[in-house]
Every structure is written in structure tokens, then in C-alpha cells.
Amino acid sequence: MNVYQELTFVNTTKQPLTTIYLNDWNNAYSDRSTPLADRFADEFVRSFHVATEKERGQTHTLTVIDDKKSLLDWNRPANHPDIVAIKLSEPLAAGASVHLDLSYFLKLPDKKFTGYGFNDAGELFLKQWLLHPVMQQNGTFLLYSNLNIDDAANAPMTVDLRIRPQGYTAISDLEQLSYSDTEYEFRGKNRLQIHLYLTKEREYLSFNNEKLEITTNLNDRRINDIQKALLVEKIQNFVTAHLGESPIGKITVTQSDYEVNPFYGLNQLPNFIRPFPDDFVYELKFLKTYLYNRLKTTLQLDPRKDNWLFDAIQVYLMMEYIDEHYPDAKMMGALGKIKLLKGYKILSLDFNEQYSYFYMLMARKNLDQPLGDSKDKLLKFNEKIASKYRAGLSFKYLAEFLGKSSLDQSIAAFVTEAQQRPVTASDFQQILERNVGQPLDWFFKTIIQSREIIDYKFEDVQKTKDSVSFRLMNRTQVSVPIPVYGIKKKEVVFKQWITPIGKDSLYTLPRKDADKIVLNYENLVPEYNQRNNWKSLKPFIISNRPIKLRLFRDLEDPYFNQIMYMPVFGYNYYDGVILGMSLNNKTVLDKPFIIEAIPSYSTTSSSLSGSFNVMFNNYIREGRLYSLRYGIGGSHFRYAPDATYEKLTPFVNIRIREKNFRENHMMYLNARQVYVNRQPSNYVVTTGANNYSVFNLRFTDANSTITKTFTYSSDWQFSSQFIKTSGELVYRQLFQNNRQLNIRFYGGVFLNNKDTRDYYSFALERPTDYMFDYSFLGRSENTGFFRQQYITAEGGFKSRFTEQLANHWLVSTNISGSIWNWIEAYADFGMLKDKGENPEFKMDSGIRLNLVTDYFELYFPVYSSNGWDIGQKNYGERIRFVITINPKSLLGLFTRKWF
Numbered sequence: 001m002n003v004y005q006e007l008t009f010v011n012t013t014k015q016p017l018t019t020i021y022l023n024d025w026n027n028a029y030s031d032r033s034t035p036l037a038d039r040f041a042d043e044f045v046r047s048f049h050v051a052t053e054k055e056r057g058q059t060h061t062l063t064v065i066d067d068k069k070s071l072l073d074w075n076r077p078a079n080h081p082d083i084v085a086i087k088l089s090e091p092l093a094a095g096a097s098v099h100l101d102l103s104y105f106l107k108l109p110d111k112k113f114t115g116y117g118f119n120d121a122g123e124l125f126l127k128q129w130l131l132h133p134v135m136q137q138n139g140t141f142l143l144y145s146n147l148n149i150d151d152a153a154n155a156p157m158t159v160d161l162r163i164r165p166q167g168y169t170a171i172s173d174l175e176q177l178s179y180s181d182t183e184y185e186f187r188g189k190n191r192l193q194i195h196l197y198l199t200k201e202r203e204y205l206s207f208n209n210e211k212l213e214i215t216t217n218l219n220d221r222r223i224n225d226i227q228k229a230l231l232v233e234k235i236q237n238f239v240t241a242h243l244g245e246s247p248i249g250k251i252t253v254t255q256s257d258y259e260v261n262p263f264y265g266l267n268q269l270p271n272f273i274r275p276f277p278d279d280f281v282y283e284l285k286f287l288k289t290y291l292y293n294r295l296k297t298t299l300q301l302d303p304r305k306d307n308w309l310f311d312a313i314q315v316y317l318m319m320e321y322i323d324e325h326y327p328d329a330k331m332m333g334a335l336g337k338i339k340l341l342k343g344y345k346i347l348s349l350d351f352n353e354q355y356s357y358f359y360m361l362m363a364r365k366n367l368d369q370p371l372g373d374s375k376d377k378l379l380k381f382n383e384k385i386a387s388k389y390r391a392g393l394s395f396k397y398l399a400e401f402l403g404k405s406s407l408d409q410s411i412a413a414f415v416t417e418a419q420q421r422p423v424t425a426s427d428f429q430q431i432l433e434r435n436v437g438q439p440l441d442w443f444f445k446t447i448i449q450s451r452e453i454i455d456y457k458f459e460d461v462q463k464t465k466d467s468v469s470f471r472l473m474n475r476t477q478v479s480v481p482i483p484v485y486g487i488k489k490k491e492v493v494f495k496q497w498i499t500p501i502g503k504d505s506l507y508t509l510p511r512k513d514a515d516k517i518v519l520n521y522e523n524l525v526p527e528y529n530q531r532n533n534w535k536s537l538k539p540f541i542i543s544n545r546p547i548k549l550r551l552f553r554d555l556e557d558p559y560f561n562q563i564m565y566m567p568v569f570g571y572n573y574y575d576g577v578i579l580g581m582s583l584n585n586k587t588v589l590d591k592p593f594i595i596e597a598i599p600s601y602s603t604t605s606s607s608l609s610g611s612f613n614v615m616f617n618n619y620i621r622e623g624r625l626y627s628l629r630y631g632i633g634g635s636h637f638r639y640a641p642d643a644t645y646e647k648l649t650p651f652v653n654i655r656i657r658e659k660n661f662r663e664n665h666m667m668y669l670n671a672r673q674v675y676v677n678r679q680p681s682n683y684v685v686t687t688g689a690n691n692y693s694v695f696n697l698r699f700t701d702a703n704s705t706i707t708k709t710f711t712y713s714s715d716w717q718f719s720s721q722f723i724k725t726s727g728e729l730v731y732r733q734l735f736q737n738n739r740q741l742n743i744r745f746y747g748g749v750f751l752n753n754k755d756t757r758d759y760y761s762f763a764l765e766r767p768t769d770y771m772f773d774y775s776f777l778g779r780s781e782n783t784g785f786f787r788q789q790y791i792t793a794e795g796g797f798k799s800r801f802t803e804q805l806a807n808h809w810l811v812s813t814n815i816s817g818s819i820w821n822w823i824e825a826y827a828d829f830g831m832l833k834d835k836g837e838n839p840e841f842k843m844d845s846g847i848r849l850n851l852v853t854d855y856f857e858l859y860f861p862v863y864s865s866n867g868w869d870i871g872q873k874n875y876g877e878r879i880r881f882v883i884t885i886n887p888k889s890l891l892g893l894f895t896r897k898w899f
Contacts, residue, residue, distance in 0.1 A: 001106040005131060008099050009092075013139040016091035020098075021083055021141045023154060025128040028082040028146035029057030029109035029117075032707075032736050035079065035145040040113075041705040042664060043380055043897040048113050049707055050738050057109030057117065059131075067099040082146045084131060102131060114148045115260035124168070124198040125256040128152045132193070137302060137422050144304050144376075149383055150260070150296070151303035151375050156190040168198035171215060173252040173297065188248065190419075192297050195252050207232045212246050216253040218286055222278040231283045235290060238324070242317055243294070244412055247419045251293055258289045264385050265331070265354055275333030280326070284318075291317055299418040306425045307375040308391045308448065313411055315392020316399070319352045326351065343548070345555040346588070352396075355389035356523050357555060357589070362386040363453065363528060364590040366619035366626050367899060369661060372425070372449040379661050381898040393526055394447050400524050401481050401497060402436050410435045442480055447526070452478045453621065456519055457532035459504065468517055468537060469508040472500050476528075485521040486514030492521065511537070531558045556587040568598060573778035573786050574638035576604025592617050594631075602638065609644075611635035627655040639772070640780045643681035647772050649674050665703040672696050674771045684780050688759025694719045694771055707734040715748075722760050723751040726794075732853075739818040740850075744796055749809040753835070762810035764795035764832055764842060775884075783877075790859060790880035797828045798880045799844035799864040806832035816848050824848040826859065841865070857882040 011017050028036040032049055040048040064072040064086050074086045092098050108124060109117040116127045134141045135153040142153035163170055163184050170179070173195045174186035188194070197204075204217045207229055214232055240246075263284055274281075291314045301309060322329055329351035330336045336347035349357075362368040362382060369382050371391050378387055399407045410432040417423055417431075425448075433440055446452055455478075459471040468486070479500055486494040486509070493512040498505075519533040527533070548560040556562070564586055570578035580600030585591065593616050600610040615631030630652040639645045651672035658665050678690045700713040709732040716725050726748030734740045748762050755761070760770055769779060774793065778786025790798060796814040797804070812830030819825055827845040844864030850857055859880040861869035869878050 001108065003102075003104050003106055003130070005102040005104075006099070007102060007131075007133075008097055009133060010097040011092045011094055013136060014094050015139060016093050018088055018091050020086050020088065020092075021077075021134040021143060022086065022131040023082070023128065023134055023152050024059050024076075024084045024131050025082050025146040025152055026057050026106055026108065027059040027076075029113065030059075030081060031056070034081050035147060036082070039147045041707040042662060044706045045897060046706050049734060051110065051113075055110040055112075056107075058107040060105050060107065062102065062104040065101045072100070077143060080143055080145050083134070083143055104131070111256075115256055121200060123200060124196070125254070126194075126196040126198075128154075128193060129196065130194060133157060135300070135302070135422065137424070142302060142304070147376050149304075149375050151307060152193065153303055154192045156192055156300060159186070159188045159191050159194060161186040161188075161194070161196075163196070165198050168200065169202045171197040171199065171202075171204050171252065173215070173248075173250050173293070175213070175250050188250070190247065192300070195254070195257075195293075197252075197254065197256075207236075209233075209236075211249070212236065213250040214253060214290070215250065216286070217255055218253055218258060218282065218289065219255050220278060220282040220285075223282055227279055228282065231279060231286065234325075235283065235287050235321075238287075238321055239291060239294060239317065242320070242408060242412065243313075243415050246294060247298055251290065251297065253286055253289045253293060257293060258285055261289070261292055261384075263288050264358070275335045280329075280333075287318060287321055288314070295415075299415065300420075300422045301418055302422075302424065304375045308371040308387070309425055309428060311388040312371075312391035312395045313415070315355065315389055316395035316411075319355065319392055319396055322351050344550065345557040349555065353523055355393050356526070359386045359390040359393065359526065360528075360589050363526075364619075365899070366621065367661065368451055370449055370451045371447070372444075377660065377662060379899060384898075390526055393524075394443075397447070397524050397526070398432075398440075398443065400483070400522075406436045407432070446478060446480055451621065452476065453528040454478050454480055454482075454525060455528045455532075456482055456500065458517065458519065458535045460506075461517070461535045461537075463511065463537050466511055467508055468511045468514065469506065470517065470535070471504050471506050472498070472519075473504045474500055480525065482520055482525050482527075483522070484509065485518045486512055487516040487518055487521065488512075488514050495521075531556070533558060553586060553588060556589050556591070561585075562587060568600075570600070571777065572637065573781065574605060574641050575602035575607075575609055578602050578609060578637075580610060590617065592619075605638055605641075607638075607644075609637045624656050624659065625654065626657050627653075629653040629655075635772070639678065640681040640683040642683055643679040645679070645772060646677045647674065663703075664705055665701075667702075668698075668700040670696075670698045670700075676770070676772065681780070688755065688757055688768075688770065689721070692719060692721065692770075696771065708732065719760070721755045722753045724748060724753070724760070724762075725751065726762075740824070741818075742814075742816045742824075744792070744814040745812070746794060746796060746814075747809075747811040748794065750807065753807055755807065758805045758807060761805040761807045762794055762832065764804040764806070764810065764812065764830055765797040765800055766804070767791070767793045768805075788877065788880050790857075790882050792854075792882075795828075795830050795832070797830065797842065797844055798826070798846060798859045799828075799861045799866060799869060799878070801842060801864075801866065803840065804832075804842075806834055808833045808835045808837075816850070819847075822850045824850050844869075846870075854882070855884040 009020055028034050037048060062074065064074055066072055066089055068089065070089045072086055072089060074084055077083055077085050088098060106129060111117040111119045111125055116125050118124050133155040134143065135155045144151060144153050159174060161174055164182055170184040172186050174188035177185040177187055204215050205225060205228065207214045214236065295310050295314060330347065331349040331351050331354040332347045335341060341347055367379060369378055369387060371387055371394065375383060395407060413431050414428045417427065429440065429444055453476050455475040457473045457475060459473045462469040481497050481499045484496050484498060485492055493514050494510065496509055498507060515537050517535055517537065520527050520530060545559060545561045548557065548562050550562060550564050552566050553564055554562060562585060564584050566582045568580045568582050578600045580598045582596060582598045584596035586594060595614050597612045598610050602609045611634060613631065613633040615629060618628040620626050620628065632650040634648045636644060636646050649672050651670065654669040656667040673693060673695050675693045680690060695718040697716045698713060700711065702711040709730060711730040713728045729745040731743045759768060761768065769776065774791050777789055781787040795810055795812040810830065810832040812828060814828045816824045816826035826848045829843050831839045831841050833839040842865045844861060846859055846861040848857060848859050861878050863869060
């Protein structure tokens, strides 16, 4: 796009300006070293780094001329390649203005990166595309780079736009003044951002009333245009009633905008399920997108540091909309009516309750972050879902405690003010406190600015016919108001808000025939643990929590002890297909205490097998040490056609992270005692002891992104037969030219070794795996397909050697590098030494098909210390493969960019 832009800039500060700043977010796509590129790398998004030049965006050939016809100098500030700093020829006085003529070219990016740019059909979906003056607060420009989190700090700008789209239809959220076959003209006042869509076919509908025009192409062909018009009017009336009239005359609600910020939950369900009516789905999609665009295009609020306010208003109004129009709606819609699924907590959950569970998903993982944190510091799951939903819940909490009208009036007053001048979260606090007539520091300091957890429980409950007395225990010393409910046959008979003071407080309330008292029954308070929130008042209690069996997994139900059962499958060569049933207490939300037993039947051996785990998670909220996990696990399977093994492992795991949760740097310290009992086998030629134990201590320091990985680990093993130590370094680098280099170094030495049968020896090519850690499909095979399975461990070689075990020391280096795309060359070099023998040097080399690193790879040997591998008889048996079939490991490929 060739852009000619006349810009009149007014100095609204109280001091002269020598430099003005313009957002140029299109230039964030210019290369692989921008903050946007780094963000993609941190979130394991590979597509941007390997993109072609055609797919990237750039702003180039910029010239700036002032009203004196002087050519002005400009630059891009350090670490901000997507901002333009223009140095004025003379200081611009407070209140004065300067007229600038700008000329530049926009090379637009592919839409696949962020949802904006050009698509395969050549259509354009543009947002943050023009050079736009940067917002100022207290005389300071807010210089924020594009991080794909939609927080451009733009100053309000009055816009006259003419565009000659050459065969395209132009759609914008600016008001259209005129158009012809060759030119469109638009205008808008006080615009914080400008949406522009250039399409080959006009698929947009416009809905107008006297004060507002809404243009949309939101997809849903299952409802007609008349239904859409009625729903749009319904939504517009609702939003106007809560926020007032829109200060701008036109808003767009597009499919592109929705796809960038979808309604998580609705968007995860495939179309063929459709648990909600078509008009309901369209209505919520439209409501979410309309609210988002209305707030983002009108509120002069710091979109990065005060982003929680955008989220709080949006999600709160969405919850209010459901309460007003669909009070009986359920989270899973019509699925709750299926008799076979009756009783599942997830199906009985009210629609608005899902917001709390999405937040608790992160809180239970100890990954939640303060709502008041700057948006660029949030993990992706928090930025997109958890923090957004908790912000809305926080407003819902305030509405219930203070009174809905007080909060609604405060929101409306704040929105009106924010549409007229730059505001901050402090302004909202002042408006709210003025309306309710009381200080609310507890809310803003605890609920907004901290990640302290809230957890109350009942103690010393006493009852009479007319009253109930109890002591309220504050388990975390975080004091906030909380409601107490009296329940009779699932109906609320009383509700009382209380504000506990101190560690525990004593209360007496009228009973009103309640048979149960419950804290936070409607889940209004963002409480960490609700399993301790209720006490029965019935005279005889057989079980405080009856047992509930559930197939697969359900949400946590605080009134039951849940046992989940789920069929599981596995495979190894000796057991065959392993059919099992997992019995556990795992729910969707992580729990402190986990117990799982998996009794199994092995089809090939026609015998019983299985495993179990008992584990306790202690999440530490403050400091870098954030997780302490300890427990015991065991397994029983075959390691040969005629022999089984039993493994028992008590363990302690410590995890350490950076203060910045977005850092991919983690440290792990694992300590375990491995007990192994093996049956003797006639199939395994070389055997060690049948009963033994090893104490294993391992430290790992890992830092990984899509472009660079560096991992160090140190391992110590102590047994009655040996003492050994080893270290491993792994380095991966994806370079600017899309070439990848992988280097791994391994070194290990025995400090003491009494073993004479090489059972505990270091392995150059295939580890003996005496602790049964690796997922070998056929661990005792010496020939055939299963012997070709490759696992990166110890020496890491791919070619086989007659002598590949070392009972003294071993060092090796594994290198691979790109040839083309996912085709790589590899080479391994190593030395191994037995006691009393001279060291031996080994090497191998070949071609690696790196389809999915660590998950699916193929190795084709070419040359090694054995000579030329290629061209030898039975070459197919020399090919090695890496395959991961563990569902948990595979799931990590998809979750790592979110957490």
C-alpha cells in the first residue's frame, strides 16, 4: 500500500516537545529480531521464524516534511523497531500544533501470524496499520512495541481517509462519506484505532439506527439476516443501557476480530455437537466482539498497564447479559439433558460459573498472576483467558457485596470520563469509592494487585433449632468479605455477608431451618479451595462426603469424594496391547493429593500388569521455589517374553522458576530411590542382579524457546554395586536463515564399580535402562524392528557397534544440522573406556528426518567406524526411529505455548 498522510499534531502536554512518536506496528513483522518475533519464539510459534520474505510485513521509504517544507530526521528508538521518533525542526510549545506530510509504503504481513494482514485470497484485514500518534500520560509517551496482545497505546485522532483499493470493496469502522468504482472516502472523530477491510466480495451486513451503525460479517449461516438484526439490536440496547451511547458513529464486528479473541469454551466445541442453539452462539460471539471493539476504540486507558479494566468491564457485562436474558443457561448447554451424562458436575454448572473454573485452572497450577500486572508479563493462557475471566468475576464479586447499582453507576461514569480524556485505574477507584462511600483498598490491593489466595473454612459448628454458631478460620490470613449461606434441600434460605477479622472469628446467625451451611455457595469470591466450605446440620451424618463414581474426568465437586475411572491403553512387544482401567481422584483442576491405580491386562502374555502413583503437590506461592512434589510410584510389566519386573520408586521433586513467569527458564531437582525386582529370563543373554536398588539425584537447568534451547543436567547414582556420575549439555539454535544446529554433549564416569557383567555400564548407542525409565517398545530385543527404536540417552549414537558398553567412562558429542527444511545431517563422536583397557574412539554419521523434534524422527546411517552403512545388506534394519505415543508427552506440544 502506498500511503500519503497529512498529520496535524497538537501538543496537549504542559511542556515543549522536540520529538513526537508514532506507532508503526506494521514494521514489527519486518524481521526475526523484533520484540514480536521474540514473543513468538517464547510461545513456541515456529511459523513466523521460518516465514518467507513475502509473508513478512514492513514499513519502508518513509519521508517526513513539516509545514516549512523542511525534511525532518526520524529514527526508531532502541528496542522499538515498530515506533517512529520524529525530531522536530524547532520545539513545539504547549498547546501549539505542527503540520507534517508523511509518505511511506506498507508491505503487509500474512494474516496467519496475528489474524491481521492478507489471506490466501489476497483480501486484507487491517488493524494498527497507519502511523498513529502515541498516547501520552502525564506528559510521557507510552512506547509499547507490538507483542500480539492488542495493546497499542494510540492517542485519539480525527481521521479523513481516502483509499483507492483497485478492485476491492473497502469496509471500515470509519463513517463512509462516499465511494465510487475507484475511490472510497471515510471520516471518524477521536479514533484510537482504525479497522480497514478490503474484500473481493461484499459479505458485510450493516445495521443502523439514528445514533450508531454496526457493520459485521460474523459467520453463522444457520440464522437468517432478520434474526441477526434482532439480536444485534438486543445487544446494542443492552450495552447502551450499561455504558451509554457510543461516542463514535460506527463500529465493526468482524469474523477476524472474533477469531483473534474468541469465546473460549464455545470455540472449542466442534460444529456437529452444537450443544447451544444457533442464535445463542451467534449472540454470544457478537456480544463479546462488540463489547471488545466498543471499549478498545473509545476508552483512553493505558492498554498495557491497566488492561485488567478493559477485561473486567467486558466479562462483567457478558455475565450480566447471561443473568438478564438466559439465567437458566448451563455451561455445556443441551448436553446436560442427556440422561447418560446426568450427574456430572461439569454439565450441571451454570453458564457463568465456567469463568471461575478457567481461572482456577491456573491458580491450582500455581501459574495465576495478579490482575494488575502489565499485560506483556502475563502467560498466554492468563492473558487470553484466566486473568480476563477473573477480572470479570472480581467485578461480579463487588456487585454482590456493594450492590449492583453502585458498581454499574461507577462503570458508566468511568466510561464516560475515559471517552473524553486519558484515565487510569486510580480514577476508577476514586469514582467507585465516591459512589459507595467507603474505602476499597482491600479490593484493589488484594484482589487486583496481588496473587494472594483466599481460603476460609468452618470450625466448631454448633446448632440449635433457631440458630447456628461457627468459627470462621482464615487459612491464608487474607481478609476479604465472604458470604455465608443457609441451604435447605438445595434452596438458599439465608445469605449473610461477613468480613472476618483476624485468624478466626466467631459468628451466630439465625438458622431458618437450614440443613447445611455453606461458604461462597454461588462462587462469588475467587476462593482457592471450596472442599472445606460446608458443614451439614442434619442430626445424623453417615458420610460427610458420599463417594461418586465418574467415567473419564469431571470438575471438582466439593460435596463428594469423586473416583474417576477411565479405560487406558498401552503397548510393548512382550505384553502386547495393554488394556487397563485408571482409577483415580483426578479432576479438571489440579489437587494437592493425587492417587491413581491402573490395573491392566496384557493380551500377549495373558497376564495381569499395571502401575500406581500416590503423590502430594505442595505449591509455594512466593519466591522462585514454586513446587515441591513427593510421593511413591510402582509398576509391574514384562521386560522379556518370559519374565516380568516390579519397580517401586519413592521420590521428591523440586521445581524452581524465574520471578517473571514468561521466562522459559526452569530448574528441577529430583531425588528418588529406585527398587527393582526382576524375574530371571532365559531370553536375555546378559543379566545383572535380579534384585537391586539405586538412589538417584538429578539436577536439570533448562531454558527453551522455538529458536534456542540450552539445557544442562547433572546425574548422580549410588548403589551397593556402583557409584557413577554424568552430565549432559544440549544446545539448539534456529538461525536467521532457518538453518538449525543441534549439539549435545554427554560425559559419564564410574567412581566405583563392582559389576562385572556390564549391566550398569554406560552405553554408546542403546542404554541398558536398569532403572526402567525409558519407553522401549521392546527393551530386550537384539534384532528386528523394535531393536531399531532410538532413544536419546547416554552416548546418543545411532549406528550399532559390537563393543558399545563402558564400565569406566564415556564421553560423546552428537551434532546435527539443517540441509533443507526438516532434513538434517548428523554426526556423532565419542570415546569409551573399560577398566584396564585403552580408550576406543567411535563415530557415525547420516541423515536425520527431524519431523517433530523429540517426538517423531527417523535416522538413516551413512558412514561410521564400522565403514559404509549405506549399501550394506539389510540396510532397512539399520534405520532408527523415534516415536512418542504417550498422550501426556504429546499434549505438551500443544500446551507449552499457553503455560
